[in-house]
Amino acid sequence: MFLDFSNKSTWLNQVNPSFKLLLFVFLFVGLLFIDNIHFYLYFTIGLLIIYFLMTGFPIKWLLIFISPFFIIFLSSFISMALFGEGETLWYRFGMIHITQESFFRGIHLGLRGIIFGFLGLIFALTTKPVMFFYSTMQQYRLKPKLAYSFMAAIRLLPMVAEEVYVLKQALKVRGVIFPKGISGFYQRLKYYSVPILAQSIRRAHRIAIAMEAKQFDGNAKRTYYYQSGYSYHDIWFCLLLLGGIMICFFLQNNFTFLPVERVIN
């Protein structure tokens, strides 16, 4: 999905893309209601295994992709750890008070950020966008005009990137210097986004008229260039997730080592 790194395709690529997304969304909602920190720890380890062994990318790239995870962890962790409610006081300095409860709640949130990051990466690395939109049309009856619009829009991105590059150079040649602070921010926003958006809207309008002429706004009963369907890989994937969750529940009940188990009362 990222640009176009040609990687070797694994069985995760064969799972029906929109089914995969659906499972991940269920997982997301389910994870929100789990407040056991051990479960999260074990689940993270499970995702690490899937991420490194089943996405089919060279390990160097995989490491680069997860490099921002430390900052994600820190950014979710820090507010809760320093300013969260809690009973057992560890440290107090002015407004900052770190308690045992808030500290582990912070870790819990940090892990949560990482888990969702992993799920997103696993999806993105093993799914081709085009196949994703084809499967939403064929299995989940998304209107073709929506799906084809998404596909067309993604195609337009390289042009937008090129325009940004040209714009940057044009502004440089003209010696534009942005002032500091909020007015500078607004000016920068305006100088970049007005031409880019205007150009994009014009282009989108032209393409849309061409697409309408070619009946891309028809109904879901049309024929498709790519066929997408279910296979036994979907069952394996379902079983993998269910098994993983069950193992995590088992470990959570039998192997605990942190002083806090549940992070909210």
Add this chain to the structure above:
Amino acid sequence: MKNKLTLTDILVTVVIAVVFSVIYKIWGPLYNTLSIFGLHIDQLVYGMWFMAATVAFLIIRKPGVALLAELAAAQGEFLFGGQWGISLLLYGLVQGLGCELIFALFRYKNYQIFVLCLAAIGATIGSLWLDIYYGYITELVWWNLALLILFRTAGAIVITGFFAYYLVKALEKTGVTNLVRPVNETHYKALDEEAR
């Protein structure tokens, strides 16, 4: 049926959203860097993530555009491997719904700046609601939570309300908005004038 979204509306909305999703993606590291200070300074720039909804609505002015734009932008950010991964989609949904509800309250007829500010607040409420479950924000000390809500709302009003409004004003001058906005009474009158 006049207000139904055509392929042109959808494609233009999605393209706007995809442009914004690139901005959203770049916004992530900035937000994270600010958040390390811990006092919710990062919340001041949070409003950027609602901007696709209001900008797209102001340009196309039809029901459903705000929600679609926000969802598409979230989807785009997700597909580019945005760091929040799967949670982006649900945040996109609630934020888009927040904006959409406000526009619906004004029957999609009011494009004034205060409606945009209200939409910004609507999106903020949506994101805060999800944060109760996702970020346990209710477990923060009260003043810290108040600071978070205040900063996020203020930032959203400035970025999603004011910036979006003036950005579209500037876009109107380029003439592109005429391509995609639905025609209204004044256009028909202008035609009548010409016919005479």
